[in-house]
Amino acid sequence: MEPFSFACSSDLKEDVHIKISNLEGSQKPTELTVLLENPQLRHVGSNTSTHSELYVTVRLWSDSKPLTLPTETSHKNFKNARTWNEWLSLPVPYSEIPLSSQLAVTVWDLYPAGGPKTKFHSIPFGGSTIPLFDKDNTLRKGRIRCRIHRHKQADGYSQSTTPFEVQNDGEMTEMERLEGLMKKHEMGEIPENKWLDQLVFRKIEAMERDSLKTLAQLRRQAQSRITNGASNGDNTNGSAKPVEDEGIWYLHIEFPRFDHPIVFTDREYPPPPISTMQNSASDVRLKPPPEVSFGPGIELDIDPSGHPAPGRLIRIYDPEVGVRDNPCESKHRRLVRSSRTGVLDRDLKPNAKIRDELNVIMSYGPLHDLTDEEKDMVWKFRHHLTRDKKALTKFVKSVSWTDQSESRQAVSMLSKWTTIDVDDALELLGPSFENPDVRAYAVDRLRKSDDDELLLYLLQLVQALKFERPSNTQEENQDQVSEAQDSSLARFLITRAADNFILGNYLHWYLMVECDDVSDQQGAGARQLFAQIEYDFMVELMKRPDGPEQRKILRRQGELITLLSKISRDIRNSAGDRTRKIERLKKFLGDPKNELTTFQPPLPIPLDPTVHIVGCYPEESNVFKSSLQPLFITFRTSGGQPYPVIFKTGDDLRQDQLVIQIITLMDRLLRKENLDLKLSPYRTLATAPYAGAVQFVPSSSLSAIISKHKTLLNYLKHHNPDNTADLGVRKEAMETYIKSCAGYCVITYLLGVGDRHSDNLLLSPSGHFFHADFGYILGRDPKPFAPLMKLDPAMVQGMGGPQHAYYAQFKQYCYTAYASLRKSANLILNLFALMSEANIPDIRLEPDKAVLKVQERFHLELTEEEAIRGFEALISESATAVMPQVIDRLHGFVQGFRA
Known part of the structure; x- marks a missing residue:
């Protein structure tokens, strides 16, 4: 299919505009006999002059209801033709009009005599109703000719009696085709040819005048047949009277033109809260539906027999359902979970049937939501479940943390639980768990992990800092840090990273990337959070005996990355072929001013701090052919072995970094099962939101x-x-x-x-x-x-x-x-859940579905x-x-x- 560009009406903030161009048509002058029979017709403006003064009103309707007051044209003194060429603006933007919007356009004639059906000494000359959107739900644009229904005021009903298109004008079919071609010519869809276009326009005008005359003659002939038939006795009651020849009239209007089609798009409202009430399997009506009265012109649902379909109801959503607690259920929960029942629950043990139901609940994955009945069951047998390490996350989900009494009981249960696995601890650090005591308990479990295991989850733990909430403890002493604060995730990471340089190296670069991310997805609050943690990490590092030396190493790493980023951008933006760029790279690396050929003392490379580099080989450097032109640099290690690295700018490597980390974790999980699949996850490190280094593997x-x-x-x-x-x-x-x-x-x-x-x-x-x-x-x-x-x-x-x-x-x-x-699916799913707010491209597209996409493949x-x-x-x-x-x-x- 060819590409189709369009705009949404919800994005169009301009007011509705319509241009009233001109009125065309002709009518036979009113006969003197008619004026003698009805002297009041002498005061109608159109009967006294063929170019009498008329004015036009426009009103917006929808679903048989007016949306605005009428807007009318200014006074015009016509000489040769009734031409306004005036734009009217309605006080409603396109973004707020419904799909069923219609414009009721009425032409008013002067009638000074007045009367019960007149409007400010005016009577309707004719009216026409035109929908704003066509059958394809696209906003109308350009010139449109509307049929004027004489002596009728335009109505905006759903089944309008004054439609702008009349199907019985068969003689105008050719003119409508020509008008469509003229509209395409105005929109630029037909090439312009000035001398030929002038001839065509004159011919079309002549054809249009002839068509109107032909239609008028046909209408007069039809009227004469009706009159003759009445005079010959067809009308037995003798009530037929000569009818005035009203002629055929058309009003030319014009809608604004836009660069792209404007397609109707309804406003997206926020999703309503999900009701906690279960839908009944059968829809049982206890009483007949109430009768609903509809206004004039509103379309009804008609059954095959031609009668309105019974039982049509207007459904209204109650937002309180699912948001406000049911008082009966809340009272029941408080009674069941009160402190008085705690003594009885300690010795409570499930029978065989309930034990099977509990086992099913314990087998649920981390994304499964518990029902109210399942939550009550877990709470009831909480003391029995303390021996099951997989039950803690289900127990935490069963607690109503807004209830202080229940919350205190739940916190006291945490210390009695058997030691949980790391995957459950990571789940408790996710965005769904805000209680600081629960998160502190999860951090205490992570303290038992060694540094190698902690390094596997460090990327996710840095992202989990976004879900941390400050402690609500009020009785803290200013000279002594509270227990909740001491066990927070930030303090834990800072302490462990200060004690282990490898952890500290990766924590530093993970935090620096988040601090440098100035995109809208990150937010200033998150940047400030990570900057504060980086500052606290440096302060903690200086308290260690070797802290100043480690901080100096991190600063030297930053200088190296800054130099590589600068030369990468300069080479990518420089002119010349690839050969000249390679020579420029070699010259930059070999320049003694840049101090890249020799490092003293050896520097742990940020990509892999276990490897110490002492310089680089400028002659072995290269520039790849890809569009970003990454640099290939071979570093010299302290042991004399080469360490090739690919450094690139202009590309976000955080997604590659995440995938490599997950591959490394899966490799370790498989090795625990005595399955070595010879995986070779190369190292990847993002040093900035759009820069990073990748280990080069000869292949x-x-x-x-x-x-x-x-x-x-x-x-x-x-x-x-x-x-x-x-x-x-x-x-x-x-x-x-x-x-x-x-x-x-x-x-x-x-x-x-x-x-x-x-x-x-x-x-x-x-x-x-x-x-x-x-x-x-x-x-x-x-x-x-x-x-x-x-x-x-x-x-x-x-x-x-x-x-x-x-x-x-x-x-x-x-x-x-x-x-x-x-x-190990739960561990992998919990790691992806912790990355839900990370600024990673494919996770950022649908943060709420990222974990589900991984889960469905398991x-x-x-x-x-x-x-x-x-x-x-x-x-x-x-x-x-x-x-x-x-x-x-x-x-x-x-x-x-x-x-």
């Missing part, structure tokens, strides 16, 4: 390998030859290739990684297969018909084909990895056997999909054309 893309070696199997044979092994590839390399393919297939499917093609699928000489470039996640993909899992046929051929034992082994690794990660509602069977079908479908192969071919063709 080749699938497209480059196929272009040079024809198949992946030939590539593996070339780097890992073994004539005695199956397929001629060393067994360790083939096993690495199979395992890494299985691991990345499962992980990228769970994360919904999109935009997969042969240029971002990489393979190292040792057989490690991995993905790069995570610009699309959570199911987003710029390509049509994208598969749920990327399993390229070239990858299968590298295992010997779909019939080889290696491919069966690959599928078995996929099943095992998928089943293992499903066991299929937690299925048993393990059913989930593996479904994953088996997914592998078969992905391996034989045709559209991904076609798109990969097109992508390769485009990349080759660009090169």
Whole structure:
């Protein structure tokens, strides 16, 4: 389809405008006999002069009700034609008019004699009603000719008696077609040709005059037939009288023209609160519906028999339902959960039936909402559930924290609970839990984690700082920090980061990126929060014996990143080809003034603080071909080994950083299950909202390998030859290739990684297969018909084909990895929940659905056997999909054309 641009009426804040152009038509002069029979007609202006003074009023209607007062044209003294050419403005903006809006346009004639049906010495010359929106719900624009219904005032009813279009004027069909072409000419849709256009316009005017005369003659002939028939005795009662020839009249009006079509769009109101009342399964009416009276002209629902449909009701939403508590239920909850019942509940144990129901509740995922009955059940058996570590999050959800008595009981229960897992502690730090005591309890659980485990969740814990609420404790001593404040998440992170430089390195850069994010999505309050935590971290760091030295290292890292960012922007914006830019990069890195060839003392690189660099190799630097032109820099480590890094500006690496962190976590979870899938998550660090560094892993893309070696199997044979092994590839390399393919297939499917093609699928000489470039996640993909899992046929051929034992082994690794990660689904979902307010592109699009998109791929509602069977079908479908192969071919063709 061709692109179609339009604007929404809700965004158009201008008032409704209409231009009254001119009135055209003719009528036979009133005969003297008629004037003698009715002397009052002598005072009607149009009967005394063919160019008498008329004026026009316009009024906005909707649903048979007027929305504005009439707006009228100014006084005009006509000489040759009744032409106003005047714009009228109605005091209603387009953004507020409903879809059923109509303009009632009435032409008024002067009648000084007055009378009961006159209006300020005026009578209706004729009227016409025109809807503002056409049948396509698009605002009308340009010139329009409206049929004038003589001696009728325009009405704005839904079934108007004065429509602007009359279907029985068959002789005007050709004129309407010509008017449509003239309108296209005015809008620029028909090319302009001045000398020919003048001839055409004159011809159309002549045809229009002839058409009006023809219609008038036909009407007079029809009238004469009626009169003759009456005189010949057709009218037996002799009541027929000659009727005045009113002629055919049209009023030309004009609507404003806009650059794009204006499509009606209703105002989006905030969603109403969700009712806590359960809808009944059957709709039972206890009494008949009340009778509803409708105003004139309002359309009714008509049944096939022609009678109005019974039972039409006007439904009104009650916003108090679901917001205000039911007094009976609130009283019941307070009685059930009062402190008096606490003594009885301590020895209460569930029977077999209730125990099964509790087990079902405990199996719910972190996104499942408990019903009121389930909450009451969990509260009732809370003492029994203290031995179940998975029950604490369900118990916290069951507490009404606005009730002080209930809140005090719940807080006292926290210390009695058995130690919970880390995934539950992370859930308690999410946006749904605001009680400071609950969050302090979750932080106490995190204190038991070692630094390596804490590093896996540090990115999410920094984002969880946005959900922290200040403590409400009033009896704090100014010289002593309260227990709630001492166990807060911010104080915990600062303390642990000050004791461990690796944690401190990443905490510093995570906070600096958030402080530098000046986008509207971040907000000034969040920036101020992170800046305060960064300041407190530096203050705490100076209290340590080696704190000044660590702070100096962080400052040197900042200077290095500033230099790299400057040269990256300068090279990207400089003129010249890629060769000149590479020479400029080498010259900058080798310049002694920049102090990049040698670092003294060695500097921990921010990307990986365990690696100390002492300088760089300017001669090995490079500039990549991509649009952002990232820099390739090889640093020299203290051990003498090279450490290649890709540094880029103009791209937000926080999404890639999140995906790599999740891959690293999943790798650790799989290793705990004794399943090493040879994953190689390269390090990624965002140093600014639109800058960052990526570890370079020596490898080749699938497209480059196929272009040079024809198949992946030939590539593996070339780097890992073994004539005695199956397929001629060393067994360790083939096993690495199979395992890494299985691991990345499962992980990228769970994360919904999109935009997969042969240029971002990489393979190292040792057989490690991995993905790069995570610009699309959570199911987003710029390509049509994208598969749920990327399993390229070239990858299968590298295992010997779909019939080889290696491919069966690959599928078995996929099943095992998928089943293992499903066991840790709550941990992964809680990590994504903590990132709900992070300024990450694919999460920012739909923050409330990000976790749901990950959850639906785990299929937690299925048993393990059913989930593996479904994953088996997914592998078969992905391996034989045709559209991904076609798109990969097109992508390769485009990349080759660009090169």
